[in-house]
Amino acid sequence: MKITVVGTGYVGLVTGACLAEMGNDVLCLDVNPEKIRVLQEGGVPIHEPGLDKIIASNVAAGRLHFTTDIDQAVAFGTAQFIAVGTPPDEDGSADLQYVLEAAKNIGRRMNEYKVVIDKSTVPVGTADKVRAAIAEELSARCAVIDYSVVSNPEFLKEGSAVDDFMKPDRIVVGADDERGITLMKALYAPFQRNHDKLVLMDVRSAELTKYAANAMLATRISFMNELALLAEKLGADIELVRRGIGSDPRIGYHFLYAGCGYGGSCFPKDVKALIRSGEEAGQTLRVLQSVEEANDAQKRVLTEKICKRFGEDLKGRHFAVWGLAFKPNTDDMREATSRVLIGDLLARGATVAAYDPVAHEEAHRVFGDAQGLELIRSQTDVLRKADALIVVTEWKEFRCPDFVELKQLLRTPVVFDGRNLYEPSELRALGFEHYPIGR
Numbered sequence: 001m002k003i004t005v006v007g008t009g010y011v012g013l014v015t016g017a018c019l020a021e022m023g024n025d026v027l028c029l030d031v032n033p034e035k036i037r038v039l040q041e042g043g044v045p046i047h048e049p050g051l052d053k054i055i056a057s058n059v060a061a062g063r064l065h066f067t068t069d070i071d072q073a074v075a076f077g078t079a080q081f082i083a084v085g086t087p088p089d090e091d092g093s094a095d096l097q098y099v100l101e102a103a104k105n106i107g108r109r110m111n112e113y114k115v116v117i118d119k120s121t122v123p124v125g126t127a128d129k130v131r132a133a134i135a136e137e138l139s140a141r142c143a144v145i146d147y148s149v150v151s152n153p154e155f156l157k158e159g160s161a162v163d164d165f166m167k168p169d170r171i172v173v174g175a176d177d178e179r180g181i182t183l184m185k186a187l188y189a190p191f192q193r194n195h196d197k198l199v200l201m202d203v204r205s206a207e208l209t210k211y212a213a214n215a216m217l218a219t220r221i222s223f224m225n226e227l228a229l230l231a232e233k234l235g236a237d238i239e240l241v242r243r244g245i246g247s248d249p250r251i252g253y254h255f256l257y258a259g260c261g262y263g264g265s266c267f268p269k270d271v272k273a274l275i276r277s278g279e280e281a282g283q284t285l286r287v288l289q290s291v292e293e294a295n296d297a298q299k300r301v302l303t304e305k306i307c308k309r310f311g312e313d314l315k316g317r318h319f320a321v322w323g324l325a326f327k328p329n330t331d332d333m334r335e336a337t338s339r340v341l342i343g344d345l346l347a348r349g350a351t352v353a354a355y356d357p358v359a360h361e362e363a364h365r366v367f368g369d370a371q372g373l374e375l376i377r378s379q380t381d382v383l384r385k386a387d388a389l390i391v392v393t394e395w396k397e398f399r400c401p402d403f404v405e406l407k408q409l410l411r412t413p414v415v416f417d418g419r420n421l422y423e424p425s426e427l428r429a430l431g432f433e434h435y436p437i438g439r
């Protein structure tokens with residue numbers, strides 16, 4: 001099938017590369033010429049395991065192309081994926097200007113049947129707006145051409161995006177007409193050889209499904225984070241509580257890890273957008289309001305623990321930070337707890353040395369020349385003469401450090417463990433002061 005993907009961000013690029021991998025002819029469009037230049041020259045603008053390989057092999061096979069030419073992109077695919085950004089507006093609602101611009105571009109240029117597929121995370125009702133935007137452009141040029149608008153939300157996780165796309169748990173498709181349904185079934189047939197993963201529904205339900213999934217996951221995390229704070233006060237261990245409740249199949253083990261708050265491009269933005277959708281529809285989402293509030297507070301829990309140990313004024317103190325990305329296996333720092341934490345420490349007069357396995361360039365971009373912050377490309381060097389180590393991201397390489405060396409390098413053997421990577425009893429036995437979350 002000939003497919004156009006509009007937008008080469010995380011979702012667009014992974015979608016384009018994986019659909020090409022399945023043998024389709026794919027053209028990816030972006031308005032950013034720099035991004036397209038990098039891709040055309042064989043580079044990949046994001047860090048995502050496995051993505052560079054499938055991009056390279058599909059470009060070499062002539063199945064994957066990149067362009068900034070909108071005319072070419074619209075003419076190319078029968079399927080037109082819209083995978084552009086939907087950043088939060090000032091009031092938290094999703095900003096649809098890029099989605100609607102993409103729709104208008106299609107309406108202005110299409111000369112034959114197209115299926116327009118909303119892949120971006122968009123509020124309920126967006127497909128109707130996309131349909132209307134295309135209709136308006138067609139009528140402006142007195143053209144009568146059939147088209148379908150389909151919702152096909154993406155559930156991929158950064159760090160395992162290629163795997164998630166190639167082996168999805170489910171493929172949610174919201175479509176209201178037969179022609180659209182038939183094309184979507186054909187498109188996803190190769191991804192579900194063993195069993196049927198297609199969950200077919202109406203467009204509005206599909207749009208809401210994406211938000212519901214992310215909001216549910218964020219709720220689980222905020223719930224556990226809040227219980228962790230209570231566990232600390234009551235002398236209980238949240239890790240044991242997690243194991244105790246996770247064994248109930250109705251609850252399950254996933255996404256019950258207490259920590260220093262969730263970040264990323266999806267949870268914070270989608271929780272906000274769903275709350276806003278609720279307000280617009282006259283339905284207050286009280287649970288989600290609390291989920292957001294709890295997470296904002298959780299991003300400051302490490303600072304609170306540090307101040308409790310070292311005092312409110314941190315002038316003259318020096319801290320080592322492990323982990324800048326919002327989660328492992330990505331260099332993405334959007335809404336990362338590290339930003340809040342490092343900002344707080346610097347504001348209180350401390351100096352910080354930070355290390356992340358891949359997010360250094362991104363950190364340079366985010367922090368600029370922040371006074372008092374040094375980004376060091378060595379997991380051990382960063383520890384030298386620090387008053388404490390603060391673990392912010394659960395990278396695998398942080399799990400089993402050489403504690404003897406760690407103790408020698410730190411000025412004082414203090415570890416703030418924002419992701420509960422270490423056993424409290426073991427660290428105590430090794431002579432560390434250990435401050436985990438909820439234990």
Ligand code: UDX
Nearest residue numbers: 154155156157158255256257259262263264266326327
């Ligand atoms: C998420 C959804 O998982 C994905 O389905 C959707 O398409 C996009 O949003 P992603 O943003 O890549 O994916 O990150 P995810 O792996 O879900 O982690 C989000 C955050 O939650 C991270 O900061 C992580 O550290 C935190 N987290 C996760 C916890 O604090 N506790 C947990 O138990 C799990």
